[in-house]
Amino acid sequence: AQTVTQSQPEMSVQEAETVTLSCTYDTSESNYYLFWYKQPPSRQMILVIRQEAYKQQNATENRFSVNFQKAAKSFSLKISDSQLGDTAMYFCAFMKHERDDKIIFGKGTRLHILP
Amino acid sequence: EAGVAQSPRYKIIEKRQSVAFWCNPISGHATLYWYQQILGQGPKLLIQFQNNGVVDDSQLPKDRFSAERLKGVDSTLKIQPAKLEDSAVYLCASSHNRVRAYEQYFGPGTRLTVT
Numbered sequence: 001a002q003t004v005t006q007s008q009p010e011m012s013v014q015e016a017e018t019v020t021l022s023c024t025y026d027t028s029e030s031n032y033y034l035f036w037y038k039q040p041p042s043r044q045m046i047l048v049i050r051q052e053a054y055k056q057q058n059a060t061e062n063r064f065s066v067n068f069q070k071a072a073k074s075f076s077l078k079i080s081d082s083q084l085g086d087t088a089m090y091f092c093a094f095m096k097h098e099r100d101d102k103i104i105f106g107k108g109t110r111l112h113i114l115p
Numbered sequence: 116e117a118g119v120a121q122s123p124r125y126k127i128i129e130k131r132q133s134v135a136f137w138c139n140p141i142s143g144h145a146t147l148y149w150y151q152q153i154l155g156q157g158p159k160l161l162i163q164f165q166n167n168g169v170v171d172d173s174q175l176p177k178d179r180f181s182a183e184r185l186k187g188v189d190s191t192l193k194i195q196p197a198k199l200e201d202s203a204v205y206l207c208a209s210s211h212n213r214v215r216a217y218e219q220y221f222g223p224g225t226r227l228t229v230t
Contacts, residue, residue, distance in 0.1 A: 004157075033217045043204060044118075045158070045221035091157050099213045100170050105157025 002027045004094050004106035012112040013082055020067075021077045021109050023092030029053075031097040034068065034075045039108075040088040048090070051075065053097070079111075087113045117141065119222035121207050127228045133195035136225045139188070140209030146170075148219065149182055149192050150206040158206055164190060165213055194227075202229045 003026045013019040025034070036048040051059045051068050058066050063080045079086055092106040120139040128134050140147050145166050150158035161180065163170040166187040175182065179198070184190040194201055204226050208219040 035217075043206075043224045043226075045206065045208075047218075050217065093157070095217055100163070100216065102160045102163070102171065103158075103216075103219065105159070107156050 006106040010110040035093040037091040121222040131196040138207030144209035146210045148208040152204040
């Protein structure tokens with residue numbers, strides 16, 4: 001069974017700083033998706049970034065980038081120039097590259113951006 | 116494009132009562148998901164529909180939970196009778212189809228408190 005572990009329950013950083021959220025996962029699959037989702041206090045979950053395991057290049061979306069280490073089964077999220085609106089719960093998630101497979105979420109990291 | 120709609124946003128009931136949640140997915144999305152998110156945890160899939168058929172309900176507690184998507188569009192999730200441990204946020208999500216399950220869009224959720 002696949003598992004996703006986020007070892008940082010809560011983090012705080014000053015506005016404009018860079019912050020890295022950690023995630024490790026366990027799987028025997030070779031092809032899969034990894035995700036970072038953001039859930040602001042209003043609770044609407046939105047996708048921040050998605051990585052396909054067969055792609056060696058790390059995904060980036062504006063200020064958000066990942067460090068995907070397939071051999072180490074590590075998938076960290078870096079937020080550059082953090083903004084107050086980045087305050088949210090961040091979930092790391094995994095899904096096998098198969099139709100109908102379910103998304104497995106970690107327990108989340110609560111990120112506070114301080115003014 | 117309108118997002119995933121859910122109602123009600125909040126619900127408080129006593130244990131042993133029944134409750135129903137409603138979800139309207141993004142127009143044209145054939146696949147619909149219900150998740151349970153207990154405080155401090157990531158979402159967990161309860162049931163997945165493809166049009167009006169159930170694809171996966173392996174994690175749905177069928178002795179008290181039921182769900183339907185009769186016309187293949189909106190869906191209802193019911194709990195009867197509710198237990199204290201059912202207190203959670205119930206999230207609905209949709210994707211264009213099963214192949215694109217990696218691209219799910221989430222609604223704002225319904226926060227259920229069972230007293």
